[in-house]
Amino acid sequence: MVITRSGLAVGLWLFGLNVVAVAQSPAEKRAATDHLLDALKVAPDEQSAFTLEGQLEQIWLHAGSPAVTLLMSRGLRSLQTGEDDEAVNSFSDAITLQPDVAEAWHQRALALYHAGNVKAAIQNLEETIRLEPRDFAAWRTLADIAAARQDWKGAYAAWQKVMELDPKTPGGEERLRLLKRRAVGEET
Numbered sequence: 543m544v545i546t547r548s549g550l551a552v553g554l555w556l557f558g559l560n561v562v563a564v565a566q567s568p569a570e571k572r573a574a575t576d577h578l579l580d581a582l583k584v585a586p587d588e589q590s591a592f593t594l595e596g597q598l599e600q601i602w603l604h605a606g607s608p609a610v611t612l613l614m615s616r617g618l619r620s621l622q623t624g625e626d627d628e629a630v631n632s633f634s635d636a637i638t639l640q641p642d643v644a645e646a647w648h649q650r651a652l653a654l655y656h657a658g659n660v661k662a663a664i665q666n667l668e669e670t671i672r673l674e675p676r677d678f679a680a681w682r683t684l685a686d687i688a689a690a691r692q693d694w695k696g697a698y699a700a701w702q703k704v705m706e707l708d709p710k711t712p713g714g715e716e717r718l719r720l721l722k723r724r725a726v727g728e729e730t
Contacts, residue, residue, distance in 0.1 A: 575601055575602075582710075585710045588713075591710035591711055595711070599679060602645035602648075602674075602677070605645060606636060606646065609639055610646065614632070614633070614636055614645070617629045617630075617649055617653065620653075621653050627657060629656075630653045630654060630657060633647075644669075644670045644674035645670070645677075647667070648670040648680045651664070651670065651680070655683075667687075678708040681704045682701075685697045685698075685704060694724035695725045697724075698722055698726070699725075701718055
């Protein structure tokens with residue numbers, strides 16, 4: 543049987559649909575993450591990429607112990623209701639319990655950014671990326687923060703990384719063209 547690149551992409555993508563449900567142990571979650579990230583790189587279209595992104599984010603949100611997962615849920619609820627300080631506290635507690643959970647750093651970065659602490663948000667994103675260099679969502683957040691600061695070169699560089707990790711991210715190509723135009727002034 544010959545598997546073409548597009549056949550492989552569909553196969554990996556379909557495999558990815560079932561990975562989240564069976565990933566339990568840290569080793570299984572790591573393997574699921576690896577498989578989903580591989581599938582994301584070859585996703586056949588934006589809808590497939592969107593589905594895979596959601597599955598990865600769920601694995602990352604549940605990467606810690608049950609106590610850390612509970613703190614993450616509390617932090618997310620606080621973030622959604624605009625209670626930025628409470629969110630920062632919940633994510634900080636999660637980091638204290640398990641500092642190797644990259645998504646806790648990412649979510650704390652978002653809470654810090656919403657609270658107006660841009661410098662600390664960027665530092666937390668740097669730690670997120672140190673722990674999980676393939677975290678496309680952290681790179682996306684970094685691009686968003688850079689763009690909000692009108693750091694077009696920084697936003698473009700971060701978005702290039704998003705596209706490397708997640709080539710079919712919804713709206714990704716258009717955003718890449720826009721950021722390139724702002725960063726280097728070239729027509730694309």
